[in-house]
Amino acid sequence: MAHRFLSSTNRSSTRFAFIFTVSLSCTYLCYTILFCRGTVMSNQAYEGRRCSPSKNAGGKKLLGKLENCASPGVRSVVEEPAARRGPSEVSEPSGAPGGPAGGQWADVKFRNMSVAQRYGDKKLPNALIVGVKKGGTRAVLEFIRIHPDVRALGTEPHFFDRNYDRGLDWYRGLMPRTLDSQITLEKTPSYFVTREAPRRISSMSRETKLIVVVRNPVTRAISDYTQTLSKKPDIPAFDQLAFKNRSLGVVDASWNAIRIGMYALHLDNWLQHFRLSQMHFVSGERLITDPAGEMGRVQDFLGLKRIITDKHFYFNRTKGFPCLKKPESSGQPRCLGKSKGRTHVQIEREVIEQLQEFYRPFNVKFFETVGQDFKWD
Numbered sequence: 001m002a003h004r005f006l007s008s009t010n011r012s013s014t015r016f017a018f019i020f021t022v023s024l025s026c027t028y029l030c031y032t033i034l035f036c037r038g039t040v041m042s043n044q045a046y047e048g049r050r051c052s053p054s055k056n057a058g059g060k061k062l063l064g065k066l067e068n069c070a071s072p073g074v075r076s077v078v079e080e081p082a083a084r085r086g087p088s089e090v091s092e093p094s095g096a097p098g099g100p101a102g103g104q105w106a107d108v109k110f111r112n113m114s115v116a117q118r119y120g121d122k123k124l125p126n127a128l129i130v131g132v133k134k135g136g137t138r139a140v141l142e143f144i145r146i147h148p149d150v151r152a153l154g155t156e157p158h159f160f161d162r163n164y165d166r167g168l169d170w171y172r173g174l175m176p177r178t179l180d181s182q183i184t185l186e187k188t189p190s191y192f193v194t195r196e197a198p199r200r201i202s203s204m205s206r207e208t209k210l211i212v213v214v215r216n217p218v219t220r221a222i223s224d225y226t227q228t229l230s231k232k233p234d235i236p237a238f239d240q241l242a243f244k245n246r247s248l249g250v251v252d253a254s255w256n257a258i259r260i261g262m263y264a265l266h267l268d269n270w271l272q273h274f275r276l277s278q279m280h281f282v283s284g285e286r287l288i289t290d291p292a293g294e295m296g297r298v299q300d301f302l303g304l305k306r307i308i309t310d311k312h313f314y315f316n317r318t319k320g321f322p323c324l325k326k327p328e329s330s331g332q333p334r335c336l337g338k339s340k341g342r343t344h345v346q347i348e349r350e351v352i353e354q355l356q357e358f359y360r361p362f363n364v365k366f367f368e369t370v371g372q373d374f375k376w377d
């Protein structure tokens, strides 16, 4: 009797142990499937946003930038080949605050990205940062793209200047996927000084919103020259290139570094095809001293809710520029790359004054046309 009782107890325990093990395995299996799927999806969304445009890009320059897509953390140095990046750009600058503001926007952004990645379409851009070279265009792009309703191409497609023959379908193919509620954005600073660009852009859509980041043309020219010098150390001195005759003060307006800064001339060309209200001018100087203020106006112009605020920025003393606070989801630095914020070559005071003099009438005309004084005197 006792034996029968014991063996029936044994059977029940065995059955219980079996059921328990099976249900435990099932629970574990379900968790594993769900967890892994979530991780893979969010990674794909992140990588896809950063890399897919480059995969489609046929241009040599775009291919050259592919390696910048490789690591999710280096979005802010997307323009620089890895070899040129210094240690300061791949390690978190000391004292850089992260904070909840960063975490919140990152979460919203990643949720939207993941949804857009699955359900969105590639669309032609409805907004462009068209210039100016060395004005602060990369900063505006990197700052605005943290907005959940903006998706931007990280590379410069140069469609309306160099690649126009490839056609609109090629151009659309470069774009990130967006939901209908999201803005598609790209930046190519050379558009501003490309004669055909305004006509070509307006034939894509007359409603395209245009952002122009402008900066004191003298400082811009020096910045431009500093960049060229870093690539070609053998070029003539700045003043040799800037003047046809220095003692007579005759500036060489055919030199690109000078020509780009004659904003009023280029703007005239844009106004043949676009209303002034479709253009927004960002002050490259205020972008450094008050990034949140400038980005607030950019958001208004794009019809976006003001989500990017003071909370997103901190001043990085090592870099000497404002940087983005790091989101909780990333431990990577959020300053722009080394090619942004270079130490300029020293230019004689007199040369600077001569150039200020040269640009004055162009600046005055530019301020009158846009109805804003950028205070470059």
Ligand SMILES: Nc1ncnc2c1ncn2[C@@H]1O[C@H](COP(=O)(O)OS(=O)(=O)O)[C@@H](OP(=O)(O)O)[C@H]1O
Binding pocket: 132, 133, 134, 135, 136, 137, 138, 139, 189, 223, 224, 284, 287, 288, 321, 322, 323, 335, 336, 339, 340, 341, 342
């Ligand atoms: N936050 C922040 N961090 C770093 N740099 C900043 C920032 N905001 C504006 N800038 C200024 O941007 C200048 C480079 O302009 P662009 O990005 O338009 O250059 S480019 O045309 O794309 O090469 C770059 O010019 P240089 O200082 O001459 O290097 C910067 O002064």
